[in-house]
Amino acid sequence: MSDIVKDIENFFVRNRDRFAYIHAGMFIVFVVLILVPPFLPLPDEDAAIWNNFTLLVRFLIWGIWFPLVLLSVIFFGRLWCGLLCPQGAMAEYAGKIGLNRSIPRWMRWQGMPIISFIFITIFAQLVGARDYPLTAMEVFSGTMILAVLVGFLYTSGRRPWCRYLCPIGPLLGIFSRLGAVSLIPPVPPLEKGGYRGDWDGKGCVCPTFINTSTKVASSNCIECFRCVNPETSASLHLKIRHPGLETEEIKNREPNIWEPIFLFLATGLALGAFHWQASRFYIQYKQALGDFLLNMGLGDFIGRSGPWWLMVNYPDAGEVFIWLDFISITTFLLESMVMVATILFFFTAISAVLLREKEEIAATITRLGYVYAPAALVSLVLGLGLILFQSMIDLGLSKKTVQVIQEILFAGGGAWSMYLAFRLQERWSLAIIPNLFGIGFIAFAWHKVLF
Numbered sequence: 001m002s003d004i005v006k007d008i009e010n011f012f013v014r015n016r017d018r019f020a021y022i023h024a025g026m027f028i029v030f031v032v033l034i035l036v037p038p039f040l041p042l043p044d045e046d047a048a049i050w051n052n053f054t055l056l057v058r059f060l061i062w063g064i065w066f067p068l069v070l071l072s073v074i075f076f077g078r079l080w081c082g083l084l085c086p087q088g089a090m091a092e093y094a095g096k097i098g099l100n101r102s103i104p105r106w107m108r109w110q111g112m113p114i115i116s117f118i119f120i121t122i123f124a125q126l127v128g129a130r131d132y133p134l135t136a137m138e139v140f141s142g143t144m145i146l147a148v149l150v151g152f153l154y155t156s157g158r159r160p161w162c163r164y165l166c167p168i169g170p171l172l173g174i175f176s177r178l179g180a181v182s183l184i185p186p187v188p189p190l191e192k193g194g195y196r197g198d199w200d201g202k203g204c205v206c207p208t209f210i211n212t213s214t215k216v217a218s219s220n221c222i223e224c225f226r227c228v229n230p231e232t233s234a235s236l237h238l239k240i241r242h243p244g245l246e247t248e249e250i251k252n253r254e255p256n257i258w259e260p261i262f263l264f265l266a267t268g269l270a271l272g273a274f275h276w277q278a279s280r281f282y283i284q285y286k287q288a289l290g291d292f293l294l295n296m297g298l299g300d301f302i303g304r305s306g307p308w309w310l311m312v313n314y315p316d317a318g319e320v321f322i323w324l325d326f327i328s329i330t331t332f333l334l335e336s337m338v339m340v341a342t343i344l345f346f347f348t349a350i351s352a353v354l355l356r357e358k359e360e361i362a363a364t365i366t367r368l369g370y371v372y373a374p375a376a377l378v379s380l381v382l383g384l385g386l387i388l389f390q391s392m393i394d395l396g397l398s399k400k401t402v403q404v405i406q407e408i409l410f411a412g413g414g415a416w417s418m419y420l421a422f423r424l425q426e427r428w429s430l431a432i433i434p435n436l437f438g439i440g441f442i443a444f445a446w447h448k449v450l451f
C-alpha cells in the first residue's frame with residue numbers, strides 16, 4: 001500500500017506544473033457547456049440526450065457532474081477542487097496579476113459560505129437553472145466572474161474564493177471529512193488535536209490558508225499537493241484511511257460548530273428544493289399565501305411576472321413564474337431549511353444532554369452533529385442523481401433493478417450514520433436514541449422525495 005501511495009504522491013508532484021493544462025482544458029469544457037446551449041433553440045418535446053445538445057449538457061451537468069462530484073469526495077477528497085474546478089483555478093490565475101489585498105473581515109466570517117450556499121440554491125430554483133440554459137449560464141458565469149474578481153482583488157497565489165465564498169465549498173468540505181484520503185503532517189496526531197514534531201511547514205503556501213504544520217482536518221484541503229514532497233519526510237504525505245475515520249475521530253480533528261450548522265441548514269434547504277416541485281403541501285401553502293397577500297391588497301403585484309434573470313419566464317415553453325411563485329418558493333425553502341435544522345438541532349441537543357460529557361455542551365452538540373453527514377450525503381447524491389437513474393432505465397436497465405440500487409445506497413447511508421452515532425458516543429446508552437431519531441427523520445423526509 002505504501003508503495004502505491006508513494007507512486008501517487010510522485011505522480012502528482014512530478015506533474016504539478018502540468019495542472020495548468022488540465023485547468024485550461026476544464027475551462028474550455030466549461031465555456032462550451034455553459035455558453036453554447038443558450039444560443040440554441042429550446043429542445044422539442046420528443047428530443048433526447050443523444051440527438052439534442054442542450055439536453056445532453058443538462059444531463060452532463062445535473063445528472064453526472066453534480067452528484068458525482070459530491071460522491072467523489074468519499075474516494076478522493078476534494079481533488080475536484082484542486083485539480084479540475086475551472087472556477088477555483090481561474091480565480092487563482094487572476095490573483096497572480098491581481099491587487100494582492102488582504103482578505104476583509106466580513107469574508108472571513110465562517111457563516112459566509114453558508115449564506116453563499118443558501119443564496120445560490122434559492123436563486124437557481126427561482127430562475128430554473130436546471131431546466132433553462134440561459135439561466136444556467138447566468139448562475140455559472142456569474143459565480144465564475146465573482147470567483148475571478150475575488151481572486152484578482154485578494155491574496156495573490158491563493159484561493160480565497162474556494163475557502164470563504166464558494167457555494168458548494170462547505171458541502172464538499174464537510175463530506176470530505178468522510179473521505180478515504182487525507183494529506184497529513186509526518187507525525188501522528190495528539191489526543192488534544194494538533195501534531196507535535198520539528199517540522200514547521202515552512203516553504204509551503206497553502207492556497208486555502210491551512211496551517212500545514214498543524215493540519216488535522218480535511219475540510220478546507222483542496223488536494224493541490226503543493227505541501228507534498230516525497231523526497232523529504234518533513235513534508236505532508238498522502239494517507240489512505242477508511243471512509244469516515246476523520247469523523248469518528250472528530251474530537252481531535254478540529255470540530256467546527258459551523259459545519260453541523262451548515263449540515264442541518266443544507267439538509268433542510270435541499271429537502272425544500274425537492275419537495276416544492278412535487279408536494280401537495282406546497283400547492284396548499286402557495287394558495288394560503290396568495291389569499292393572505294390578496295387580502296393585503298397586493299393582488300395586482302403578485303399576479304405579475306418578472307424578468308427572466310430573476311424568475312422563470314419562458315412563455316414559449318409554457319412556463320412563467322409570477323411574483324406569487326417567487327415569494328412562495330423563497331419562503332417555502334427558507335421555512336423548510338429552518339424547520340429541518342431546528343428538528344435536527346433539537347435531537348442532537350437532547351443526545352448531548354443525555355450523554356453528559358465533561359466538555360461544554362456546545363462541544364458535544366458539535367461533535368454529535370456530524371452523525372448525520374453520511375445519511376445527508378447519500379440522500380443528496382440520490383436526489384441529484386434522479387436524472388442519472390432515469391437514464392439507466394432509458395438505457396435498458398429494469399426499473400426494479402434501479403430501484404434496488406437506490407434503496408441499497410439509501411439504506412447504506414442511514415446505516416453509516418447509525419454506526420457513526422455509536423462511534424461518536426463510544427457506548428450504547430439512552431443518549432443515542434435522539435440521534436437515531438434525527439437520522440430516521442432525514443431518511444423519512446428524503447424517502448418521500450426519492451421513492
Ligand code: SF4
Binds near residue numbers: 204205206209223226
Ligand atoms: S493542505 Fe496542502 S494539499 Fe491541502 S490545500 Fe493546503 S497546500 Fe494544498
